[in-house]
Amino acid sequence: MPKVYIKTYGCQMNERDSEQVSQMFIERGYTMTREEPEADVVLINTCSVRDQAEQKAIGKMGMLRKIHRQRTHVVTGFMGCMAQSRAGELLKTAKVDLVVGTQKYHRVVEYVEEIVRAKEERQMDDEKFSIVDVEEETSSQNAIRDHILKEKQASAFVSIMQGCNMKCTFCIVPYTRGGERGRPIAEIVEEVRRLADQGIKEVTLLGQIVNLxxxxxxxxxxxxxxxxxxxxxxxxxxxxxxxxxxxPHPIGYKADLINAFTYLPKLAEHVHLPLQSGSDAILKKMHRPYSAAKFEDLVARIRAARPGIAVSTDIIVGFPGETEEHYQETRALCDRVQFENAFIFRYSKRRGTPAAEMDDALQLSERVKEERNQDLLALINTHAQAKYVPLIGTKVEILCEGPSKTDASRLVGRTRTNKIVVFEGPAERLTGQIFDVHVTDFANFTLYGEAVLAN
Ligand code: SF4
Structure with missing residues (x-):
């Protein structure tokens, strides 16, 4: 039975896309493997959002080149955002057999089999035979709908849309994922119903600008x-x-969505609200259509609709032209809002985006970006400390996800406010269950505690 290895970089959308591709391989009789050396098909699902993710995928290219030379029967390929934006280049430098864009995941198995046939029949020189498909395809968003569930899995991601029309000047997504395309409501609800029938208790709806x-x-x-x-x-x-x-996008939080938090109790008490910058001048350059004051007002309205809700954010430091004053505005806003958590990114040029074309004189040095990054991280840590430490000595409700990835002897769960909790207990019995954990400690955005179990 041929074996398939898929390495995934980037966001949860990419994870979902890889899951869909894996499921299609399984349906055709392939098995998935975590061991690249034993695989007959090696695919890399790439991300272009941050330079770091691209660099990692480029690093993997060396591996693909070696495979291509030493194990000529193996089919190698790139999928995803980087495949979409740099198809020709990848084909040339990585010498892969297959390059598949973001709207063609559902064709991967078919293409792999075409390449296998070509290699077996030796009708073509495999150095030259390759397939590249980065075309747009109507309704491709509807192709991401199958799941591979582990035993007792309790949560699942559901892709509800693809693409984005917002064109933030730093972001490559509109160029790699195309325009916004949503799946019909009835189909998504049906998918969730099937997941619930299989024991799923928590779903995360996925989209580049999910609330729009x-x-x-x-x-x-x-x-x-x-x-x-x-x-x-x-x-x-x-x-x-x-x-x-x-x-989500802040502008997608209209009154009806904020109000939904008052009458839909299953909506978990956590919103991720990407701020990107606390300076109106920088927000304008980023093409983010809100002001810092509007953002703060939005946080206040969400917190009023669901008291105790956790708010996390994304921030970019060192956007072209960001002065010390602009940065201090971001810092001050963070200090006022007191986020539960924040993902801070140093701005990196993304080829083909408007911000990458901005005057070189506006680009900041890596040293300044790093200083701002560290400074903001330290501030966010103090805010997190203030939110997490009072939980020590209390009970929190968690959904148990199973053994911890870093220490398999312990279990990990998530609170409704999206806090990670680590504790000990029988994995077989507790995975997939909702119960309380008595919190005893906190470190690095993680709570530690003891499961409170009936009997
Ligand atoms: S909203 Fe902006 S940051 Fe988000 S995916 Fe669209 S263009 Fe990128």
Whole structure:
């Protein structure tokens, strides 16, 4: 039975896409392997959002080149955002057999089999035979719908849309993922229903600008956006106990969505709200259509709708032209809002984006970016400390996800506010269950404690 190895970089959307591709291979009789040396098909699902992710994938190219030379029967390929934006280059430098863009995941198995046939028949020189498909395809968003569930798995990601029309000047996603395309509400709800039938208790709805889902395709109903209609549909599915969504855009939090937090109790108490910058001048250059004051007002309205809700964010430091004053505005806003957690990124040029074309004189040195990064991290850590430490000595409700990835002798779970909790207990019995944990300690955005179990 041929074996397939897939290495995935980047966001949860990429994880979902890889899961879909894996499922299609399994349906065709292949097995998945975690061991690259024993694989007959080696695929890399790439990410272009950060320079670091691209560099890692480029590093893997060396591996693919070696495979190509030494094990000529093996099919090698690139998928995903980098494949979409740099197809020709990858084909040439990595010498892979296959390059598949972000709207063609559902064709991967078929292409691999075509390449295998070509290699077996030796009708073509395999150095030259390759398939590249980075074309757009209508309705490709509907192709990401199958899941591979582990035993007792309790949470799952559900891809509800692809693409983004926002064109933030630092972001490559609109160029790699294309325009916004949503799946029909009924199909998504049906997928969630099937997941719930298989024991899934928590779903995370995925999209590049998830809370603007369907805005160009589906009508408003009773003053409610397609996204709120979808949340209501998912909320009705029996067995689903927690609903999350990522990654939203601040402008997608209209009154109907904020209000949904008051009457949809299954919506978990956590929102991720990418701020990017606390300076109006920089937000404008980033093409983010809100002001710092509007952002703060939004956080206040969300917190009023669901008291105790956790708010996390993304921030870019060192965007071209960011002065010390601009940075201090970001810092001050973070200090006022007190995020539960923040992902801080040093700006890196993404080829083909408007920010990459900005005057070189506006680009900041790596030293300044690093200083701002460290300074903001330290501030965010003090805020996290203030939110996490009071939980020591209390009980928190968690959904147990199974053994911890870093220490298999312990279990890991997540609170409704998306805090990670590590504790000990029988994996077989507790994985997939919702129960309380008595918190005893905190370090590095992780709570530690003891499971509170009946009997
Ligand atoms: S909204 Fe998000 S995905 Fe879309 S362009 Fe902006 S940062 Fe990129």
């Amino acid at each position: 889902y369907g805005r160009h395709e589906f009508p408003m109903k009773d003053g409610k956006s397609p996204f709120v209609q979808l949340l209501e549909g998912v909320h009705e599915v029996p067995g689903i106990e927690r609903i999350r969504f990522t990654s």
